[in-house]
Amino acid sequence: MLSTKSAFSRFDENLNLDIKDRLSAQNRHVKITDRLTALGLAASTFLQGSFARKTMLKPLKDVDMVIVMHTDLEADLRSPGGPVHAMSLIQEAVSELFPTAEFDVDDKPAHALQVTFTDLGFTFDLVPALADPDPDSEIVHIADRENDTWEWSNTRTLNRVISARNQATGGRFVHQVRMLKSYKKDHPVLDDTCGLLWEAFAHDAVTAQVEDARALADTLAYAAQAVLGQVYDPTGVDDLTVDWTGIERSSYAALLSAAARRAAEARRLEQDGDHPAAIEIWHALIGGPFPQAEAQSAADALRALAAGSITSAGRAVSSRRAQQPARPARSWRTR
Numbered sequence: 627m628l629s630t631k632s633a634f635s636r637f638d639e640n641l642n643l644d645i646k647d648r649l650s651a652q653n654r655h656v657k658i659t660d661r662l663t664a665l666g667l668a669a670s671t672f673l674q675g676s677f678a679r680k681t682m683l684k685p686l687k688d689v690d691m692v693i694v695m696h697t698d699l700e701a702d703l704r705s706p707g708g709p710v711h712a713m714s715l716i717q718e719a720v721s722e723l724f725p726t727a728e729f730d731v732d733d734k735p736a737h738a739l740q741v742t743f744t745d746l747g748f749t750f751d752l753v754p755a756l757a758d759p760d761p762d763s764e765i766v767h768i769a770d771r772e773n774d775t776w777e778w779s780n781t782r783t784l785n786r787v788i789s790a791r792n793q794a795t796g797g798r799f800v801h802q803v804r805m806l807k808s809y810k811k812d813h814p815v816l817d818d819t820c821g822l823l824w825e826a827f828a829h830d831a832v833t834a835q836v837e838d839a840r841a842l843a844d845t846l847a848y849a850a851q852a853v854l855g856q857v858y859d860p861t862g863v864d865d866l867t868v869d870w871t872g873i874e875r876s877s878y879a880a881l882l883s884a885a886a887r888r889a890a891e892a893r894r895l896e897q898d899g900d901h902p903a904a905i906e907i908w909h910a911l912i913g914g915p916f917p918q919a920e921a922q923s924a925a926d927a928l929r930a931l932a933a934g935s936i937t938s939a940g941r942a943v944s945s946r947r948a949q950q951p952a953r954p955a956r957s958w959r960t961r
Contacts, residue, residue: 630896630904633917634805634838640915641804647686650746651677655691658752661723662693667715669757670694674781676821679788680800683807686748690738692781694755694766703756709769709776712754713739720752736772755779780861787860788825796835803828805842805912812913815881822859822866827852829860839896839908843889850882885911888938891949895937898945906939 628636655673662668675690676682695703695712703712716739717729728742738751755766756776764783767776792799806824810816831848832841853875857867867875892907906919922941930942937948 628901628905628917628919630839630892630901630908631837633901633905633908637805637808637912637916638801638838641683641801641808643682643684643686647684647746647748651686651689651748654743654746654750655689657723658691658720658750661719662716665719666696666698667719668693669696672782672785674753674785678785679825680792681788681803681807681821681825683804683811688749688751690751690753692753692755692766692768694757697757700756703754704776706774709754709771709774712769713752713771716752716754736770737768737777780863783861784859788829791829791833791860794834795832798835798838798841799828799832802832802838802841802845805838806845808915809842809846809885809912813881815877819878820866823857826857826859826866839889839893839904843886843893846882846889847886850879850886853878853882887949891938891947894947895943895945898943898947900943900945903937903939903941903943903945903948906941907937910939 655671659668659671662671671691671693672678673690674692675688677686677689693716699712699715702708720741721727721729724743726744728744730740735751738753741750741752743750754769758765758767764780764786766779766782768779768781770777788800795802803825806828807821810819810824827849828841828845830852831845836844853867853870855867856865858865870878888907888911892904892911895901895907896904902919902922905917909916909918927942930944933946934942934944935946935948936942941948
């Protein structure tokens with residue numbers, strides 16, 4: 627029989643990126659960096675986005691790579707047409723190294739040069755950037771080819787903040803964020819919310835090392851209230867809810883409140899030692915990637931009904947701390 631903790635371990639394993647994809651992405655990042663620095667185009671590069679922060683769900687679809695252009699090019703790149711010119715320089719260098727690569731085969735992101743490599747099952751978004759004048763600053767200014775400008779970005783700060791929280795939680799934080807993203811992915815009402823929002827929820831709710839079940843329960847309870855107000859990204863700069871309507875906030879709050887109640891119920895059952903019942907609720911709440919509980923026999927159900935309660939998933943348990951009490955009923959009489 628699975629314990630709740632081991633069920634969460636299996637859930638975590640089910641969400642991991644394919645190791646071959648992860649290593650391929652890291653190796654491709656190194657090769658592109660080496661090429662651009664050797665040509666004097668890049669001063670440095672770094673990864674951003676959920677892949678860099680290790681909060682991405684499988685399958686790997688895209689990798690965001692920021693390319694800090696060499697200072698010798700800055701005067702030219704700050705001139706009109708500079709963002710497009712930066713992308714052209716990068717495209718020329720990358721295409722020489724990977725002749726079969728295709729550029730911007732789908733949409734044309736304003737901030738990135740999208741590259742499809744024939745040997746990879748995911749794309750790279752190459753984002754030109756200029757360093758901030760302050761040498762001690764984490765800020766970069768990323769290209770915007772639609773508006774022909776360079777936009778302020780604190781993406782390096784975000785990477786640092788998430789990494790620090792992950793260290794403070796014994797390395798569990800990024801795993802728990804992936805679990806929350808899996809939960810929201812299984813609910814159409816929430817699926818349109820951005821992934822960074824769920825990192826923000828967890829960052830506010832989980833500040834120390836706790837078991838996965840508690841982290842999810844605490845975050846869902848926090849999120850149910852937080853969606854009614856402003857929710858800032860983990861750096862505290864951007865309000866991620868600024869475009870939400872009142873109807874959307876109410877819908878999110880209602881769904882998350884119900885989820886928080888079920889998560890709290892699962893936690894009570896786990897504390898009472900009824901792991902199959904707790905696992906069954908978590909599976910119903912999160913969906914397919916979470917393991918299923920072993921089936922309950924009719925004899926076990928009848929014994930539990932005698933003095934226990936009924937869970938929100940419809941399982942009879944001996945614990946009295948499920949959502950519904952097991953009320954005695956009058957026996958049927960036959961004539």
